[in-house]
Amino acid sequence: MDPDETLLVLGTQYNSAILGATDEPKSVKQLSNDLDIPIATCYRRVEELTEAGLLELDDRVLSDEHRRTSVYRRRVDEVTVQFTEAGYEVDVAERSQVKNKLDDVWRTMADD
Template sequence: MSRSDRNDGNSRTVLSALGNKYSAEILCAAGTPKSAQTLSEDIEIPIATCYRRIEELVDAGLLTCEGRRLSEEGRRTNIYRRTLDEIEIDFGGETPCVSQKRRTEAKNRLQDQFQG
């Protein structure tokens, strides 16, 4: 069962991260674990831009580093996956309120089995 999180203190950080170009595309592409290089290639954006967006998304708690893997070139690279499946922004109050439907570890493991 997924839980929804409401964290008004984090709303500005989340909105700021989502407001940047390519952030939503990175989150969509990171449903399965991927390196920054793979995300950059999948979305067709410069690698430096991809790293900046990844850092912002990690800081906002929307993306997480799941560990490291060897790249095809033999380098250790970080692997990222989004931490949520849904996000809702409510502009009805004095300040925006962000609700997030977090991904569960069970869902990640099940998805990994079907992807692998």
């Protein structure tokens, strides 16, 4: 991930809220409703975050309307920005696939 792009994307309105809300897979419609973001804006922000490598398509699930819906989950656990004399450094801690699977198992067990 390019540090300049990461910082720019994080500074865009709604993007940090979307990342915060996607510790579990969510559709754009869910994000729009939960975060009170206009749906068209939410689609643009999800695309922006996905292109930056901060969000990823997790699955395509069947919606309540019986349509396939894309759900997204953040790829990162933490982003740290440190300002230095030379400018700044951006450190990104990515989520591991193992952590994603463990989260899914815990969520499934809690739903039962």
